[in-house]
Amino acid sequence: MTFERNILCIGAGYVGGPTMAMIAYKCPQYRVMVVDVNPERIAQWNSDQLPIYEPGLEQIVRSARGKNLFFSTEIEQGIREAEIIFVSVNTPTKTYGAGAGMAADLQYWEKTATQIRKHARTHKIIVEKSTLPVKTAQAMQRILSAGNEGVKFDVLSNPEFLAEGTAIKDLEDPDRVLIGSEETPGGQRAREMLTAVYANWVPRERIVASNIWSSELSKLVANAFLAQRISSINSISALCEKADADVEEVARAVGMDSRVGNKFLNASVGFGGSCFKKDILNLVYICRFYQLHEVADYWEGVVKINEYQKERFILNMLSTMFNTLAGKRVCILGFAFKANTGDTRESPAILVAQRLIEEKAELVISDPQALRNARSDLKGVDENIAYVEDPYEAAEGCNAIAVLTEWDQYAQLDYARIFKSMRKPAFIFDGRNILDHSKLFDMGFNVFPIGKPAYTHFDADNL
Numbered sequence: 001m002t003f004e005r006n007i008l009c010i011g012a013g014y015v016g017g018p019t020m021a022m023i024a025y026k027c028p029q030y031r032v033m034v035v036d037v038n039p040e041r042i043a044q045w046n047s048d049q050l051p052i053y054e055p056g057l058e059q060i061v062r063s064a065r066g067k068n069l070f071f072s073t074e075i076e077q078g079i080r081e082a083e084i085i086f087v088s089v090n091t092p093t094k095t096y097g098a099g100a101g102m103a104a105d106l107q108y109w110e111k112t113a114t115q116i117r118k119h120a121r122t123h124k125i126i127v128e129k130s131t132l133p134v135k136t137a138q139a140m141q142r143i144l145s146a147g148n149e150g151v152k153f154d155v156l157s158n159p160e161f162l163a164e165g166t167a168i169k170d171l172e173d174p175d176r177v178l179i180g181s182e183e184t185p186g187g188q189r190a191r192e193m194l195t196a197v198y199a200n201w202v203p204r205e206r207i208v209a210s211n212i213w214s215s216e217l218s219k220l221v222a223n224a225f226l227a228q229r230i231s232s233i234n235s236i237s238a239l240c241e242k243a244d245a246d247v248e249e250v251a252r253a254v255g256m257d258s259r260v261g262n263k264f265l266n267a268s269v270g271f272g273g274s275c276f277k278k279d280i281l282n283l284v285y286i287c288r289f290y291q292l293h294e295v296a297d298y299w300e301g302v303v304k305i306n307e308y309q310k311e312r313f314i315l316n317m318l319s320t321m322f323n324t325l326a327g328k329r330v331c332i333l334g335f336a337f338k339a340n341t342g343d344t345r346e347s348p349a350i351l352v353a354q355r356l357i358e359e360k361a362e363l364v365i366s367d368p369q370a371l372r373n374a375r376s377d378l379k380g381v382d383e384n385i386a387y388v389e390d391p392y393e394a395a396e397g398c399n400a401i402a403v404l405t406e407w408d409q410y411a412q413l414d415y416a417r418i419f420k421s422m423r424k425p426a427f428i429f430d431g432r433n434i435l436d437h438s439k440l441f442d443m444g445f446n447v448f449p450i451g452k453p454a455y456t457h458f459d460a461d462n463l
């Protein structure tokens with residue numbers, strides 16, 4: 001069969017895999033190849049056990065794989081054959097040298113650019129899908145142009161706004177698709193070509209064009225704004241606990257103002273995920289580079305509040321359990337950074353688990369999708385950790401439960417049964433405010449939500 005277009009994606013991760021699966025699923029007329037340097041990951045994409053969990057992903061991969069969707073490690077061949085190349089490699093925070101702990105580590109991205117230059121023989125449209133510092137497209141263009149006189153490249157910025165846990169829904173029905181391009185004839189043609197790909201299923205009015213620098217920056221700013229809302233409500237949760245207010249009531253009242261809106265106002269143990277922290281730090285780094293220190297400080301505050309919130313949660317557990325966790329058994333319900341994903345990158349659960357272990361607690365970790373990642377995150381400190389998928393079994397014999405991921409099923413558990421199987425006094429720390437706190441209190445639990453008064457069976461003086 002001949003295909004209308006050959007599309008390649010370099011990087012078969014949380015973004016590359018689902019995004020390309022959606023393009024292949026919606027556009028049977030295109031051949032979509034996803035390549036990666038990691039052969040294990042590619043083997044998983046080609047197997048029944050996909051490397052990542054996303055509701056609905058398996059179904060679309062199954063329907064397109066082998067027809068017009070292919071996963072491979074043949075990067076060079078992929079580059080030669082493709083007209084449009086998406087780059088969706090990881091861009092973590094740098095851990096070494098200048099900008100360590102702040103700037104984006106662009107080594108994987110640069111290797112990819114160099115590889116494209118080396119193997120391309122015909123004109124290519126390069127699409128930045130990875131989240132990158134502003135002006136990276138310019139650097140990409142320079143790398144591609146250096147010493148490859150005969151071949152022309154057009155670089156577009158097309159940041160991905162999907163959220164893990166709802167990736168398939170977000171890809172199928174995006175709020176917007178942003179395409180940044182240069183205003184040259186080549187840039188415009190490239191933008192039209194990419195627009196035509198998305199227009200196969202996304203209404204044209206939601207495909208937004210911008211200049212390339214605005215596009216790159218928009219992704220960082222979108223994540224900074226989202227994380228800022230979480231840190232804003234989390235900072236207020238600390239005040240609510242002191243002032244006997246209820247953060248949910250405050251959030252409801254504030255969110256009913258249509259200028260504010262009611263989404264993303266749930267107080268919690270803190271945000272996680274591979275993007276928010278790294279993208280804000282990247283933004284902070286860029287601001288400092290341009291000597292905009294007040295702006296940098298403002299955004300850095302979002303990350304600081306998140307660290308503070310995790311710390312507060314841990315210290316609250318320690319102080320309410322009589323300042324000692326040595327030998328106590330704690331059940332962690334949920335290890336993923338959010339519900340409906342197995343991803344644990346930057347999950348607050350990692351820090352909570354590490355700190356509880358330092359306090360010599362024994363842990364039982366439960367999660368429907370994230371135990372494989374939890375094991376690898378806690379490698380080396382997991383002598384006193386058991387991994388148990390069944391939440392009832394996990395809670396048995398524990399002194400406390402900490403709910404760290406908002407999985408629906410955790411709100412539906414039979415807590416009376418769980419209470420019976422636990423050591424007394426039994427504690428619940430609801431790091432996501434998903435449980436019925438007064439009901440749990442009536443069952444006999446001592447309950448510690450976020451941003452609400454605690455429900456305890458002890459005298460206030462003893463706390």
Ligand SMILES: NC(=O)c1ccc[n+]([C@@H]2O[C@H](COP(=O)([O-])OP(=O)(O)OC[C@H]3O[C@@H](n4cnc5c(N)ncnc54)[C@H](O)[C@@H]3O)[C@@H](O)[C@H]2O)c1
Nearest residue numbers: 011012013014015036037038088089090091108130131160
């Ligand atoms: N995860 C998200 O929710 C999300 C959402 C929007 C944007 N992003 C951005 O998308 C980018 C990718 O994120 P991710 O979560 O998919 O990362 P990931 O780590 O899951 O996947 C990246 C993949 O790229 C591969 N890779 C690295 N260097 C390579 C090379 N030279 N050639 C071929 N493959 C290579 C890695 O092996 C890995 O499989 C990042 O810039 C991230 O900030 C992520």
